[in-house]
Amino acid sequence: MTSLSPSSSLSRIRIGSAPDSWGVWFPDDPRQVPWQRFLDEVAGSGYEWIELGPYGYLPSDPAVLAEETARRGLKVSAGTVFTGLHHGAAVWDETWAHVSDIAALTQAMGARHLVVIPSFWRDDKTGEVREPDTLTAGQWRNLTSLTERLGREVRERYGLTIVVHPHADTHIDTEENVTRFLDGTDSDLVSLCLDTGHYAYCGGDSVRLIETYGERIGYLHLKQVDPRILADVRAEGMPFGPAVARGVMCEPPRGVPELGPVLDAASRLGVELFAIVEQDMYPCEADAPLPIARRTRAFLRSCGV
DSSP: OOBOOTTOOGGGEEEEEOGGGGTOOSSSOTTSOOHHHHHHHHHHTTOOEEEOOSTTTSOSSHHHHHHHHHTTTOEEEEEEEEEOGGGOGGGHHHHHHHHHHHHHHHHHTTOOEEEEEEOBSBOTTTOOBOSOSSOOHHHHHHHHHHHHHHHHHHHHHHOOEEEEOOOTTBSSOSHHHHHHHHHTSOTTTOEEEEEHHHHHHTTOOHHHHHHHSGGGEEEEEEOEEOHHHHHHHHHHTOOHHHHHHHTOEEOTTSSBSOHHHHHHHHHTTOBOEEEEEOOOOOSOOTTSHHHHHHHHHHHHHHTTO
16 A cells, blocks of 8 residues: 555545446356446446456456456456465465466556455355354464465565455454454555445444554445345345345445445545445346446545545
């Protein structure tokens, strides 16, 4: 992150959106809009920055992607990878093969960040439980040490900073687990992508996290949760995928947390930050995302960004 003067303000926060806000979760799915339509509509909604989304959804040829984004006035802020590093050294080679392809494309597009999402302990579509929802002490050591290794390798080979994304139905989710992860990793190698919606979904307070661990916040995802639907989701023990289909992630400013105070807290850090809108909407009707994206961009402008 780049240090700024004490007079830094919300103007230091760069707003963007992502394929997620167009109902895109997978490289290829007939229920998702074509990538051309996503690029057209995200640009038409007033956003300048985008994330790559699931690898293979957008063109993976950097020359093609550079042409397609440039002619729409778009730039890439980050790529995204999924990892299961708590499983230890046995998964490193497979993980690196996955990460390196995405990191190379991210670098080629001029981005500086790689969003790292931990693997799910239950399937996000079927709800099938894959492993326990808590880690052993040994698995925590695997997770922290190998995430540090990932941060070092990605920085040395691709010039990127990893930002780890706490996520529902993963082992980095609640305030307790997020703080344990941060306390167990080197701040020089591992930063956090704070997703306001996922953190609220798991009971966390985004403003408090920013105020407590501000030096670790390297990236933001802006998202809100519908508290009424979330209460039902918790009561039923519903997996994340079906919860999204029910509408647990909602259009701002209809949910929690309030994004104005989050953005104010982030601006007080005195650093440049990307704040990427992500409204989980898989699956959704093809015509649904565009008007929501336009309203959300207008709402964020009213917050000063």
